[in-house]
Each structure stands twice: as C-alpha cells, then as structure tokens.
Amino acid sequence: MRDAPENAPRRDRSRLREEGRRRRRRVLWVAVAGGVAAVLAIGGAVTAAMLTTQGGTSAGPGASAEPEPIVFPSDEPAPTAGAEPCTTVRALSSFENAEMVQRLAEAYNAAPRDVEGACVEVVPTKDKSGIAAAEAAVGFTEQAEDERPALWIPDANSWLGVARDAGGSANVPEEGESIASSDIVLAMPEDLAAAIGWDDEPPTWTEVFATSEDASVWSDLDHPEWGEFKLGKTSPLVASSGEAAMLASYGSAAGSIADLSADDIADDEVTAEVKQHELATSHYMATPEHFLWHARQSEDKGGSAADFLSAVIVDEKSVWDYNRGITSRDGVTRIESDPPQEQLVPIYPTDGFYVADNPAVVLTGSWVDDEEAAAAADFVRFASTAEGQAIVRETGYRDLNGELDPGVADVGALTESPDGGLAFPAPSVVVAMHEAFDEVRKRANVLFLVDVSGSMGDKIATGETKLAAAKVAISKALDYFAEGDDVGLAAFSEVDANPLAPGVVSPVGDITETRDDFEAALGKLKPIEWTPLYEAVDTFATQQAEDWDPDRINAIVLLSDGRNETEAPSTSSAQMLATLDELHHSTPVLVFTLAYGADADVKTLQAISSATGAHFYDSTDPTEVDEVLGDLVTSF
Structure with a gap:
C-alpha cells in the first residue's frame, strides 16, 4: 500500500475519537490529526465533461484556466414526423x-x-x-x-x-x-447538523466514520434523545450512493479519497479499518428512498427524523425531493405531501465527494x-x-x-459551486470494491420466519402453491449470505394445543455450516391451519433479542400471507407492538416484513417493520416473491 499524502496521514483510531470528543464539546470542529484541508477543486462544480473520463478527478491546485461554459444549442425538431x-x-x-x-x-x-x-x-x-x-x-x-x-x-x-x-x-x-x-453528499436533519457543527464546517470522511462509531456523540452534545449516531448507507451492490459510501470508506482508510486504488482495497490494514467502519451500520438498504421514507415516517408519527437516522449518504436530488415533501417507500411509487418540519442539510466532505x-x-x-x-x-x-x-x-x-436551478438550490439547501467533486474511480477500483464488499460488510444474525397457515397451500398464477414459490425464493435468497452470517428458519401456524407449530426448524447458525439442514427443513414445511401472527412476532423477536450481538445486523425476515387468526386467545396487536418497542430501545431486532399475496395484512406488517426501524416489502402479487425477497436481503 502506498504511503498516505503528507496532509492526510493514517489516523490512530483512539486518538481520533478523543480529538473528536473534544471538538464536539466545543461544537466548532477543527481539523483532525493535524487537519485535512486539501483543495480538490478550483471554483465551481465539476462539469460533466470532466467526469466522462473514468477515473478522472476535479481540477486541482495549479490547474490552468477553467473551461469555458458550454453554450447549449437549441433543439431542432424535424419539420414533420417521419x-x-x-x-x-x-x-x-x-x-x-x-x-x-x-x-x-x-x-x-x-x-x-x-x-x-x-x-x-x-x-x-x-x-x-x-x-x-x-x-x-x-x-x-x-x-x-x-x-x-x-x-x-x-x-x-x-x-x-x-x-x-x-x-x-x-x-x-x-x-x-x-x-x-448530482453530487453524492452526507445529508443530515438540520438540527443535528447544527449541533455537531458540520453545517458550518464540513468534516472529512474520516471524521464522519469515526463519529458514526462513537456511541456518546449526541450525549456529549447534550442531546441524548437522539440516541447513537445512525449512519444510513445503501448497498454498494445496488445503488450508486452505496458505492460512493463504500469507496469513501476505503479512501478514508487508505489516506486519500481522490487517489484510491485497487491495491488499497486489497490491503489488509485498509480492509481491517473498513470492517470497523461497517460495524456502525445498523443495516443496508436498496435505495436512498428507503432511508428517507423512514425518516419522514418518524416525523409524521410525532417523532423526529433523528429517531431513524443521524445522517445518510445520498445524492443531492434526493435531498431536494425530501425537503419539498416527496418520498417513496419503494423507489417506484411517489408520495407527495407537505414539506417536512425537519429539513435535510447536505454536507460536502472536505476531502472529496463523488459525483453521479x-x-x-x-x-x-x-x-x-x-x-x-x-x-x-x-x-x-x-x-x-x-x-x-x-x-x-x-x-x-x-x-x-x-x-442548478435557483429554486432547487434553495429548497435543497444545495451549495451552488462546491469544491471537491470527484469522478468515480476507474472500473478496476469499483469492481474490486464490489468483490471485497462481502468480506467487509457487517455480518447478519437473521431468522427467516414463515407463515405456514392453511392459505399458503393456495395456488398462484404460476400453478405453484404460495408455499412452494416462497420456498424457492428463500432458497435463492440464501445465496446472498456468506461465511460468518448466522441464519435460521422458523415457521408458524396454530393447530390443536400448539400455538406456534412447527416453531424453529433450523436453529440460527453459520450458514456455511447449516445450509443443508436449513434447506432440508425448508423443504419439509407444509400448510397447517391458523395464523398466529402477533404471537409469532412477539415470541421470535424476543428470542432473537436474547442472542443480540452489537457487531451484527440482528433481524427477522417475516413472510406472511394473511391476517392474525387464532383458535384460542393469544397475544394482541398492542402487546406485540409494545414488545417490539421495548426491544428497540435495548436489544433492537429489525423485523423486515414481506406481505405475500392479496390477503396479507399490509397495515399490520407495515406497523411491525416500522416499529423496529426495518422496511416493509410488498409481494401482494405472489409471482414476484423471488424479486422482492432478493431486494430485501440486500439489507444484510
């Protein structure tokens, strides 16, 4: 690995954290470990012409003259259509x-x-x-x-x-x-950005990642109500913002965002530091819209966007959308509402930010x-x-x-000509990062929880039963997990005196050792009778919380095709949600819910996922379960 530039030495982690704490107590932050203040661009945004050369960067100190602005020609439609x-x-x-x-x-x-x-x-x-x-x-x-x-x-x-x-x-x-x-930035609720001082004095990426690992950051700033610093990142295998976040993590560990190389990504010391960065991730999501939708939901329920995130790595356009009241649960459907009370502030890290x-x-x-x-x-x-x-x-x-359009810049609080825009690295670097992600990502501790009520025996358009299609989708989803991921399987129905039959059929364990047993147990599942949804979620979330590990994404993937129906009195919806709320503040277990089939209780499944800070997925068209479940597991 090459030596870091003189103005960006590799940081000692404990010293960095201590300096960060001192700076937060002063609120006005100064440079970490001697300061990273490299000027990565001269005046103005990076133009698209510069960015078309893959691996290029913005103009640096000593660059000749800025290029002349492009004069856009007028469109010349044909006199008549062909x-x-x-x-x-x-x-x-x-x-x-x-x-x-x-x-x-x-x-x-x-x-x-x-x-x-x-x-x-x-x-x-x-x-x-x-x-x-x-x-x-x-x-x-x-x-x-x-x-x-x-x-x-x-x-x-x-x-x-x-x-x-x-x-x-x-x-x-x-x-x-x-x-x-569109610049890919760090977006924060404005009160949080002001409290930490980043709205006035942007941080380096090293500061961002060190702060995300500091459990006391908001308490040190007299805001314990904001909990831990929650950094939102999309999966680099799915979204450009996720790629940018992971590349910035590697660049920070290697000493330079702008000069990141494939050799840096292969370096053991860099890899170890990136692994440490990833431990602060609560979970990954497929698109930036997922994070912003949850932030808005938190506010709309009377809370704060800070309940769900402290900062999220997104493109400028998404910040503009959010601040004008547009969100999307799935990236497809758009919800237009009044602008949020808590606006987002885009932060442009001083050691560079990638440009989409x-x-x-x-x-x-x-x-x-x-x-x-x-x-x-x-x-x-x-x-x-x-x-x-x-x-x-x-x-x-x-x-x-x-x-930028002046109105867009105003609503999005976007900087008109930020310094530091970077083209994405050369393809060899991006591909190396993709290949390395499985090694450095936070490992999972996840239980697949499958509804095996009688209706799972119903046929779908493909001619399969709903349960048969779900089995195929779950088996395919296992391909996403790797050594070190603990995965298990449970199923629930109610029959006779057994309120949660059949229960755990493949205990949570390292998937590389348990996959054969998992798939054998999956293959034996069959439709039974009732749907004790509330009892199942309450019971298995409590069990997952008992094995809670702060260095893992602790989660349940719940697939259900119906509404809570039991023969005997059972756990109520209020009791279940109270359990989830209690766990969320102590040993949080994310319950990702998948509504499977037209009769699924969408409202309840959304409430379950929302109570845990996880995401709801819609497969009310059961023929789409492969694609939807494949999307869901990118959260790990």
Missing part, C-alpha cells in the same frame, strides 16, 4: 434519475422527429442500478428482444464498468455521454438495430440541448455546466 411505424427506443434509467429521464422523453416525444426516415417514440423504463448492470451484462435475456432497452442511463458511470466486467463488453460501451450530474454523472450509452447488443441506435443517439443529442438541459435543472440535477 413515417410510421415509429422507431421505439426503450430508455432504461436508475430509480434515482427516472423522473428526469421521463420528463426528457415526454419533451422529446412531444416534437416531430425524423430519424432514418421514421418517427421516434422514447419509452422510459427504470430499475435499480445494480440489477440493471447485471441484466446488461447478460444482454437482458429475461426480456423479449423487442422489450430490451436500446439506451441505458444509469445515474453513475461506475455501473458501466461493473456490467462490462461481468461479461457485458459486447453489450455496453466503455464510456457514456453525461447528460446531468448520469451517462447515456447506446447499447451495442445484437437486439439494437441501426435504426434504434440512431434514434437513441438523437435522444441523447436532445438531452444536451438548451431545452433538454432546462429539464435537467428543473428536475433537480446540475446541468453540463454544473449549474
């Missing part, structure tokens, strides 16, 4: 930038287009970044050829390298053309014909026109000159 049938361009975006791509498509489609003699219709679709990259790598083989995208616009170029490394070099170009950008550059690539797979490629390229051209860039700004992004 002949029908129109060329259909399916444009695949990430969840994060889906609104922008949708608006661009609407504006493009609203004017006459003639490309290669045909009219054009752009049809936007969206998926999580990691899933889209995996599908691109294999040529979107699960879709019919006429349903596959011709254009892919992930929110960061890192996913292009991930897809190519996974076998997609025949489908995905090496580079894309940036159409917009939204590259557009015309895919090169065999399913993309010449007409589709030409039409897709014309849509990308439109995105860079004055009309397209106006939409970029209006939807919360920086344009190709790094400019």
Whole structure:
C-alpha cells in the first residue's frame, strides 16, 4: 500500500475519537490529526465533461484556466414526423434519475422527429442500478428482444464498468455521454447538523466514520434523545450512493479519497479499518428512498427524523425531493405531501465527494438495430440541448455546466459551486470494491420466519402453491449470505394445543455450516391451519433479542400471507407492538416484513417493520416473491 499524502496521514483510531470528543464539546470542529484541508477543486462544480473520463478527478491546485461554459444549442425538431411505424427506443434509467429521464422523453416525444426516415417514440423504463448492470451484462435475456432497452442511463458511470466486467463488453460501451450530474453528499436533519457543527464546517470522511462509531456523540452534545449516531448507507451492490459510501470508506482508510486504488482495497490494514467502519451500520438498504421514507415516517408519527437516522449518504436530488415533501417507500411509487418540519442539510466532505454523472450509452447488443441506435443517439443529442438541459435543472440535477436551478438550490439547501467533486474511480477500483464488499460488510444474525397457515397451500398464477414459490425464493435468497452470517428458519401456524407449530426448524447458525439442514427443513414445511401472527412476532423477536450481538445486523425476515387468526386467545396487536418497542430501545431486532399475496395484512406488517426501524416489502402479487425477497436481503 502506498504511503498516505503528507496532509492526510493514517489516523490512530483512539486518538481520533478523543480529538473528536473534544471538538464536539466545543461544537466548532477543527481539523483532525493535524487537519485535512486539501483543495480538490478550483471554483465551481465539476462539469460533466470532466467526469466522462473514468477515473478522472476535479481540477486541482495549479490547474490552468477553467473551461469555458458550454453554450447549449437549441433543439431542432424535424419539420414533420417521419413515417410510421415509429422507431421505439426503450430508455432504461436508475430509480434515482427516472423522473428526469421521463420528463426528457415526454419533451422529446412531444416534437416531430425524423430519424432514418421514421418517427421516434422514447419509452422510459427504470430499475435499480445494480440489477440493471447485471441484466446488461447478460444482454437482458429475461426480456423479449423487442422489450430490451436500446439506451441505458444509469445515474453513475461506475455501473458501466461493473456490467462490462461481468461479461457485458459486447453489450455496453466503455464510456457514456453525461447528460446531468448530482453530487453524492452526507445529508443530515438540520438540527443535528447544527449541533455537531458540520453545517458550518464540513468534516472529512474520516471524521464522519469515526463519529458514526462513537456511541456518546449526541450525549456529549447534550442531546441524548437522539440516541447513537445512525449512519444510513445503501448497498454498494445496488445503488450508486452505496458505492460512493463504500469507496469513501476505503479512501478514508487508505489516506486519500481522490487517489484510491485497487491495491488499497486489497490491503489488509485498509480492509481491517473498513470492517470497523461497517460495524456502525445498523443495516443496508436498496435505495436512498428507503432511508428517507423512514425518516419522514418518524416525523409524521410525532417523532423526529433523528429517531431513524443521524445522517445518510445520498445524492443531492434526493435531498431536494425530501425537503419539498416527496418520498417513496419503494423507489417506484411517489408520495407527495407537505414539506417536512425537519429539513435535510447536505454536507460536502472536505476531502472529496463523488459525483453521479448520469451517462447515456447506446447499447451495442445484437437486439439494437441501426435504426434504434440512431434514434437513441438523437435522444441523447436532445438531452444536451438548451431545452433538454432546462429539464435537467428543473428536475433537480446540475446541468453540463454544473449549474442548478435557483429554486432547487434553495429548497435543497444545495451549495451552488462546491469544491471537491470527484469522478468515480476507474472500473478496476469499483469492481474490486464490489468483490471485497462481502468480506467487509457487517455480518447478519437473521431468522427467516414463515407463515405456514392453511392459505399458503393456495395456488398462484404460476400453478405453484404460495408455499412452494416462497420456498424457492428463500432458497435463492440464501445465496446472498456468506461465511460468518448466522441464519435460521422458523415457521408458524396454530393447530390443536400448539400455538406456534412447527416453531424453529433450523436453529440460527453459520450458514456455511447449516445450509443443508436449513434447506432440508425448508423443504419439509407444509400448510397447517391458523395464523398466529402477533404471537409469532412477539415470541421470535424476543428470542432473537436474547442472542443480540452489537457487531451484527440482528433481524427477522417475516413472510406472511394473511391476517392474525387464532383458535384460542393469544397475544394482541398492542402487546406485540409494545414488545417490539421495548426491544428497540435495548436489544433492537429489525423485523423486515414481506406481505405475500392479496390477503396479507399490509397495515399490520407495515406497523411491525416500522416499529423496529426495518422496511416493509410488498409481494401482494405472489409471482414476484423471488424479486422482492432478493431486494430485501440486500439489507444484510
């Protein structure tokens, strides 16, 4: 491993924490361990032109002149639309930038287009970044050829390298053309940011991670009601913000965010420090929207966003959305409400922050014909026109000159020209981080809890029973876990004098040693009779809490297809929620709930997950249980 730069020495962890405590008592923080004050950019945001070179960084000290601002050309629609049938361009975006791509498509489609003699219709679709990259790598083989995208616009170029490394070099170009950008920042409720002083004097990433490991940070600042410092991070295998968080963790441990290399990621000392950083993570989530939805739910229930998070690593556009009252439980459906009482403040760490550059690539797979490629390229051209860039700004992004819409900047409290923007590292570095994540992530202590009431024997559209489909999905989900993850299986119904039959069928243990027993027990499950939902959650959450381990993600994955129904008197909903609340303040067990089938008690399952700080997942269409459960296990 290379030596750290002179102005960013590797920190002694105990000394760093003590200095952090002293600084928090003064509220106004000063530099840690001699200070990290490297200037990573000169005036203004990083432009998209700089970011299209993978592995590039912002201009540094001594750079020549700033580039001249781009003068965006006006769009020039065709005088009349080309002949029908129109060329259909399916444009695949990430969840994060889906609104922008949708608006661009609407504006493009609203004017006459003639490309290669045909009219054009752009049809936007969206998926999580990691899933889209995996599908691109294999040529979107699960879709019919006429349903596959011709254009892919992930929110960061890192996913292009991930897809190519996974076998997609025949489908995905090496580079894309940036159409917009959004800085990935540390977002905090404004009162918390003010109390710690980061709204006035931003921290380094080293300070951020050290603070997240300090259980007394808020008590030291006379705010014990905020509990421990809760740092929200998405999975780096799924979301760009998760990639940025993990890369920043490695860069902090290696001594430089801007110069992170694959060798750093392989270094044992760096790996050990990143593992330590990850222990402060309560759990991972698939998208930034998940975290922000929970924060808003906490406030709406009369509490505070601080009940769920102290800080979360997200893109600027998500901060703007949250502050104007827009949240999403699943990244698909949007909830528009009044702005929150507690606004978020974006923090731009002083040693650099990654920039999501939204590259557009015309895919090169065999399913993309010449007409589709030409039409897709014309849509990308439109995105860079004055009309397209106006939409970029209006939807919360920086344009190709790094400019924000003034209203967006005001509502999001965004810095107009922050210093320190960094392109994502070269593909080799990003891929190395992806491969290393399984080694450094916080390990799980999780119990799968499956409803085996009589209705689980009902048939679904595939011809399988609900229980049979659930078994397949759970078995596939086990592939996500690795050595060191403790996983077990329990099932519940009520029959005769047994209120929780059959109970634990595979005790929680290291999955590499217990998987055969787990799958054998899973295969033997069969539908029984009643649905003692409240009793099962109360009992098994209490049991999981008895084995609570602060260095693990302690959780239950609950799959239920019905409502609480028992033959004999049993635990009430109020009793169950009181148990969960008590555990949440002592030995918290996250209960992730999955509503399985149209008759599932969605309201109760949402209340259960919310009471524990976990997430609710909707598989009321039981044919989607594979995908939904696969999404859920990215929390570990």
